[in-house]
Amino acid sequence: MSAAFSKRVDAALADPILKIAVERTAGTAEAKRAAAIDAFAQFEDARTRAAAIKDHVVAHLGFYLEQFEAAATAAGAHVHYARTADEACAIVIDICKAAGARTVARSKSMMGEEIGLPHALAEAGIVRVETDLAEHIIQLADERPSHIVWPAMHKTSAQVSALFKQHHALPHSEETIPAMAESARRHLREGMLGADVGISGANFLIADSGAVCTVTNEGNAELSLVPPRVHIVTAGIEKLVPSMGHAVQMLRLLARSATGATLTQYTTFYTGPKRAADPDGPDAMHIVLIDNGRSAMRDDGLAEMLRCIRCGACMNHCVVFRQIGGHAYGGTYPGPMGAVLTPALDGLAASRDLPNACTLNGKCQEVCPVKIPLPTLLRGWREKSWREGLEPATMRQGIAAWAWVAQRPRLYRLAVRAAIFAMRRFGRGWITALPLAGGWTAHRDLPAPDAESFMRRYARGER
Amino acid sequence: MTPAAPPPRVALFVTCLVDLIRPRIGFAAIRALEAAGCTVVVPAGQTCCGQPALNSGARAEATAIAKRTIALLEGHDAIVVPSGSCAATIRVQYPELFEHDPAWLARAEAVAARTYEIMAYLDEVRGWRPDTALDATATYHDSCSGLRELGIKAQPRRLLNHVAGLSLIPLKGAETCCGFGGTFCVKYPAISNAIATEKAAAIDTSGADLLLAGDLGCLMNMAGKLHRDGSAVRAFHAIEVIAGMGGGPAIGEET
Ligand code: SF4
Numbered sequence: 001m002s003a004a005f006s007k008r009v010d011a012a013l014a015d016p017i018l019k020i021a022v023e024r025t026a027g028t029a030e031a032k033r034a035a036a037i038d039a040f041a042q043f044e045d046a047r048t049r050a051a052a053i054k055d056h057v058v059a060h061l062g063f064y065l066e067q068f069e070a071a072a073t074a075a076g077a078h079v080h081y082a083r084t085a086d087e088a089c090a091i092v093i094d095i096c097k098a099a100g101a102r103t104v105a106r107s108k109s110m111m112g113e114e115i116g117l118p119h120a121l122a123e124a125g126i127v128r129v130e131t132d133l134a135e136h137i138i139q140l141a142d143e144r145p146s147h148i149v150w151p152a153m154h155k156t157s158a159q160v161s162a163l164f165k166q167h168h169a170l171p172h173s174e175e176t177i178p179a180m181a182e183s184a185r186r187h188l189r190e191g192m193l194g195a196d197v198g199i200s201g202a203n204f205l206i207a208d209s210g211a212v213c214t215v216t217n218e219g220n221a222e223l224s225l226v227p228p229r230v231h232i233v234t235a236g237i238e239k240l241v242p243s244m245g246h247a248v249q250m251l252r253l254l255a256r257s258a259t260g261a262t263l264t265q266y267t268t269f270y271t272g273p274k275r276a277a278d279p280d281g282p283d284a285m286h287i288v289l290i291d292n293g294r295s296a297m298r299d300d301g302l303a304e305m306l307r308c309i310r311c312g313a314c315m316n317h318c319v320v321f322r323q324i325g326g327h328a329y330g331g332t333y334p335g336p337m338g339a340v341l342t343p344a345l346d347g348l349a350a351s352r353d354l355p356n357a358c359t360l361n362g363k364c365q366e367v368c369p370v371k372i373p374l375p376t377l378l379r380g381w382r383e384k385s386w387r388e389g390l391e392p393a394t395m396r397q398g399i400a401a402w403a404w405v406a407q408r409p410r411l412y413r414l415a416v417r418a419a420i421f422a423m424r425r426f427g428r429g430w431i432t433a434l435p436l437a438g439g440w441t442a443h444r445d446l447p448a449p450d451a452e453s454f455m456r457r458y459a460r461g462e463r
Numbered sequence: 464m465t466p467a468a469p470p471p472r473v474a475l476f477v478t479c480l481v482d483l484i485r486p487r488i489g490f491a492a493i494r495a496l497e498a499a500g501c502t503v504v505v506p507a508g509q510t511c512c513g514q515p516a517l518n519s520g521a522r523a524e525a526t527a528i529a530k531r532t533i534a535l536l537e538g539h540d541a542i543v544v545p546s547g548s549c550a551a552t553i554r555v556q557y558p559e560l561f562e563h564d565p566a567w568l569a570r571a572e573a574v575a576a577r578t579y580e581i582m583a584y585l586d587e588v589r590g591w592r593p594d595t596a597l598d599a600t601a602t603y604h605d606s607c608s609g610l611r612e613l614g615i616k617a618q619p620r621r622l623l624n625h626v627a628g629l630s631l632i633p634l635k636g637a638e639t640c641c642g643f644g645g646t647f648c649v650k651y652p653a654i655s656n657a658i659a660t661e662k663a664a665a666i667d668t669s670g671a672d673l674l675l676a677g678d679l680g681c682l683m684n685m686a687g688k689l690h691r692d693g694s695a696v697r698a699f700h701a702i703e704v705i706a707g708m709g710g711g712p713a714i715g716e717e718t
Contacts, residue, residue, distance in 0.1 A: 001650065001651065009651070009653060009654060010653065013653055013654070013657055319639060319640045319642065319658045320654055320658070323654055323657040323658055324654060324657075356647075356650060356651075357647070357650075357651050357654060358644070358647065359607070359640050359642060359643065359644025359645075359647045359655075359658075360518060360607075360608075360644060360645075360647075361607035361608075361611070361640035361644065362607055362608070362610075362611035362612065363607070363611070363638075363639075363640065365611070366611055376559075379517075379518065379520065381520075382518070382519060382520030383520040383521075383522045384520070385520055386519065386520035386521050386522070387520075387522075391519070391520065395519065395646075395650070396521075399515060399516050399519050399521050399524065400521070400524060402511075402515065402516075403513070403516050403521065403524035403525075403527065403528060405510075406479075406510040406511045406513065406528050407510070407527055407528060407531055409507070409508040409509070409510055412510040412511075416482060416483050419483060420483065428717045429715055429716055429717035430687075430690055430715045432691075437649070438652075439648070439649040439650070439652035440648065440649060440652070440687070442652060442656075443652060443653075443655070443656035443659070443688070443691065444656070444659065444684065444687030444688045444690075444691050445687045445690045445691045445715065446683070446687055447484055447485070447683055447686065447687065447714050447715040448715075448717075449483055449484045449485075450484075450485065450486055450487075450718055451718075452486070453482045453483060453486060454477050454481055454482045454486035454488075454489040454490075455477070455482050455505075455507075455509075457486055457490075458489065458505050459507070462490070463490065463493060
């Protein structure tokens with residue numbers, strides 16, 4: 001285990017409030033999702049179709065990108081391409097500067113986090129207003145999101161109340177949830193209505209119409225994207241779907257998998273900037289299509305990961321995520337999907353713990369609405385890590401030696417006898433401490449082996 | 464199965480943990496298979512299915528082990544394994560290892576198609592019911608690989624329901640991973656312990672005398688945690704109870 005990962009895990013495991021907060025949100029999401037799926041008889045068919053839609057788009061990305069660009073341009077939007085995170089940030093900052101922007105309103109987007117947009121805006125001296133309630137909380141706390149759907153899921157309402165009291169220039173009445181919501185609403189509306197530029201991500205990009213789809217439960221996207229003079233969309237190229245009909249098929253799965261709702265409160269499609277007859281809307285719309293490693297993922301055996309619709313179900317159902325929370329993963333994306341994505345985005349050497357710190361229990365794959373074989377992809381990263389010599393030497397030597405013995409039955413039998421002999425010296429029945437097995441016996445007792453192995457007894461004729 | 468059909472020749476693959484830690488599970492498996500009308504053979508050269516190498520990313524090592532295991536196990540009517548995760552390794556993972564090696568792929572698939580987790584084999588293939596007895600209340604944990612890779616859920620419960628005197632109590636979060644995860648539990652002991660702690664608490668509050676499951680790895684993890692926490696719940700592999708060996712020493716009790 002790397003020292004950095006170990007430190008983050010230890011901090012998370014030692015935080016009882018984190019545990020309560022994560023369990024409350026993930027547990028509620030789990031129960032609501034289960035009820036929603038039970039009531040959705042076509043779930044299996046819908047998953048199969050959604051996976052096929054995404055696979056099709058990923059296999060024909062070039063075609064759909066061109067189609068989207070043509071349609072969006074015809075609708076009056078400007079389409080930009082960014083190969084890397086830095087390129088994407090530079091494009092966004094240039095647009096902001098050209099628009100003379102001092103303040104931008106942001107609607108929650110994981111892509112913004114992925115490319116480091118908050119940091120880039122700060123460096124450019126542009127004031128950033130996070131309009132999603134949870135992102136607002138995160139901004140006040142000067143933290144990073146800990147979940148892709150509930151960025152502030154690691155915080156309790158008491159912690160949020162304390163933050164609001166400190167930062168909102170309003171009467172200190174935020175003890176109840178409605179009072180806190182009201183406080184946030186008043187505070188945020190100022191920022192939304194006063195912003196020069198609105199920046200969002202996209203849940204789906206509709207290739208044949210050039211439309212951009214966002215879903216929220218707070219309506220903050222609409223309020224922060226329509227009034228400003230300029231709307232900038234940052235989106236991964238894998239967000240494309242061929243048509244509105246396909247987007248709707250994906251939407252049926254997204255909300256149910258995320259929160260158990262049939263649909264989100266707000267689902268909005270933006271096609272180009274304000275037209276002559278429109279009463280409101282931005283004067284200009286810019287869409288930044290970002291690769292940032294996605295083409296390479298497709299070519300490196302991770303194409304299935306590009307199906308991901310960012311619903312968060314995999315992390316809500318992950319035993320590891322539920323113990324350590326999202327920050328422990330150390331990347332933009334946490335949980336099982338993050339453990340697949342982070343090595344692709346940040347490099348395997350810096351994140352090899354993530355695909356390893358998984359029990360491969362398969363629950364994530366069971367709940368994923370687009371059937372991403374997450375355990376198989378995680379195993380793929382482990383193989384790469386092994387091939388590249390990134391695994392710790394003790395582990396490599398141990399597995400290699402054991403594998404060598406496992407191919408030589410006589411030696412193997414001898415090794416089993418030796419292990420039995422050695423282990424029984426540390427206890428009969430239960431072993432409470434065993435050298436070299438401290439990882440086990442620090443927390444659990446270990447059953448001692450019987451005096452003789454099965455194979456030996458069987459060979460002697462015992463039945 | 465017509466009455467005239469000869470008894471199937473079943474190869475028992477005991478798994479490395481059963482061989483090393485708890486041979487009783489192997490003998491229970493033989494008893495149950497013979498009661499279900501099978502002729503049991505235990506191929507002498509067997510070692511481990513290679514799961515630790517596979518899950519560590521050591522593909523070349525796992526492939527070498529898989530080849531010799533396939534060679535050892537082919538030629539039997541069925542291969543039966545008292546472990547959902549080892550059965551899944553042979554059934555699901557072996558063919559994936561040889562996706563670019565047609566000759567071995569065919570052999571891997573032939574073996575995979577005949578490999579069964581023991582309770583799935585007894586219940587689904589043999590349609591067998593035990594006539595054993597044990598006066599106890601038990602709760603059942605669904606180990607992940609068996610559950611999700613092989614669909615093992617109803618089969619053990621159907622068999623256990625035929626053990627006279629045994630009553631099954633539901634376990635809250637029965638399908639939630641216990642935190643064992645093979646090498647995961649030694650590579651990330653603190654996370655594994657946090658998961659196991661919750662699992663042990665759920666087992667303890669279920670009110671059952673016995674914890675049953677179909678995988679010795681998970682059982683060692685859960686039983687080890689229960690024992691460390693001072694719980695009185697005793698753990699057995701479900702096949703021990705089904706075969707009438709549930710009256711003997713539980714996991715961790717001196718024999
Ligand atoms: S991997 Fe699947 S379950 Fe996880 S966020 Fe993506 S779509 Fe949702």
